[in-house]
Amino acid sequence: MHFASDNSGPANPAILAAIATANAGYAMGYGADEEMVKVTARIREIFEAPEAAVYLVATGTAANVLALSTLVQPWQTLFCTGPAHINMDECNAPEFYAGGAKLTLVTGADKMTPADLRTAIEGEENRGVHGPQRGPVSITQVTEFGTVYSLDELGALCDVSKSYGLPVHLDGARFTNAMVSLGCTPAEMTWKAGIDAVSFGGTKNGCFGVEAVILFDPAKAQEFEYRRKRGAHLFSKHRYLSAQMLAYLTDDLWLKNARTANAKALRLAEGLRSAGAKFSHTPQANMIFAALPRATHQKLFNAGAVYHLWDGGLEGADEEEVTARFVCDWSIGEDQIDKFLELL
Missing domain, CATH: 3.90.1150.10 (Aspartate Aminotransferase, domain 1)
Known part of the structure; x- marks a missing residue:
């Protein structure tokens, strides 16, 4: 009767089998493995984003903070809700990886509303060089209280963000749980709604430990690669991450789980x-x-x-x-x- 967390459950046998298979012989390191080529192609296919840059890391915090750090400058602020994982559960990692960019909380309930987001945005970038400048918006889907933004709600938040020229990040630690709840496609819940970067979770949904970062603007790819290496999140034996994600996306395992x-x-x-x-x-x-x-x-x-x-x-x-x-x-x-x- 274990209901503490989806982090507490076992990895799916198909994931462990894929790791064992990947353990045979030799493979190039640091993401140059053959499995990663397949992972990139598969993620681009399911997200209907043929130019997307795709990267793998081992933890959700790494996915969030590395993705956000490519979207923000140190003198800017990130907008998120109070309960958001990046505010409550990441030990100031977003600020650390972003070079000191602060977090501005969008007041209200578990979900942010367009009106509350607009109020938070208007509250910044009004003190010249003395205050933080406006930066990315981060949305959590599924939220920390188990609710799901509808596609219309996501689109409305992205519309507000884009009206100020701000990029939008989606913390999708439980991305697939939200997607199947909505009955939509990955593209509809991301770039078609206006999302620029996604932390695509696997660990909470049956993987041993792997998360994908998807950047829909490939111009951000090089910077992400530098930040991942500098942040000590580039695995040398990367094939074990790739094997997990490839098995996760094979035969609809991600959807079934x-x-x-x-x-x-x-x-x-x-x-x-x-x-x-x-x-x-x-x-x-x-x-x-x-x-x-x-x-x-x-x-x-x-x-x-x-x-x-x-x-x-x-x-x-x-x-x-x-x-x-x-x-x-x-x-x-x-x-x-x-x-x-x-x-x-």
């Missing part, structure tokens, strides 16, 4: 709803935020359930409701969900 995770989360959400749980956000992908009485959490933990409490602890009144985060990955078994809901 995301659909499975989303479906399991939907089933879990239905069970939580039937038990009277209160949702702080409507679940739209594979992540759920729901409140239960503290005593119920204690009983579930005692029975072996694993998940994170979000806005309180186990100390306090039994009847007080405490919000928790539940995440389903591709591997979670029906038996685990059945057992959890039976206990609930």
Whole structure:
């Protein structure tokens, strides 16, 4: 009954098999492997972007900060929501890799709105050399609270950004979960909406550890390569990254894993709803935020359930409701969900 994170689940056997296959013999390093040529072609195909520059790194933080650093100058500011991973969970890595560019938070809820984004943008670049200049906008999809921007919402945010001449980055750690939830194509959720750079996640969706950075403007490619090397994220035995991503994109594994995770989360959400749980956000992908009485959490933990409490602890009144985060990955078994809901 493990619902703590999709980082906690195992890698898909097809990914491990691909790594084992890649382990035979010799291959050129630093991204010059044959598998990387295939990965680039495949990503360009599925994103309908034949000129896109494609690079692989091992972590989501590396993907985000290296992509953003190619879009921003040190004297600029990046716009994102308060809950965004680049603000809450990356230990100032965006500022570090961007040479000191600051973050400006777009106020509001989990999702930014065009009006709030415009207000945040208008609040900067108005003090001459004494204040930060306007820089890129970063959007998280799936958001940190399990919601999904519609294509219209993405397009509206990109329209605001482009009206100020600002590039847009998409943090897609759970990119495929969002895409299958919307029933759209990768192109529709990215460059067709106005996105300039994407962190295309694989690790949370069944890979061992690989993320792709996709730059739709190939003019940014050389700078990214320098930044990746200077930032110590260019793997020498790169073929093990390439093998993962190639297997991930073969036979629709990326889609199957995301659909499975989303479906399991939907089933879990239905069970939580039937038990009277209160949702702080409507679940739209594979992540759920729901409140239960503290005593119920204690009983579930005692029975072996694993998940994170979000806005309180186990100390306090039994009847007080405490919000928790539940995440389903591709591997979670029906038996685990059945057992959890039976206990609930």
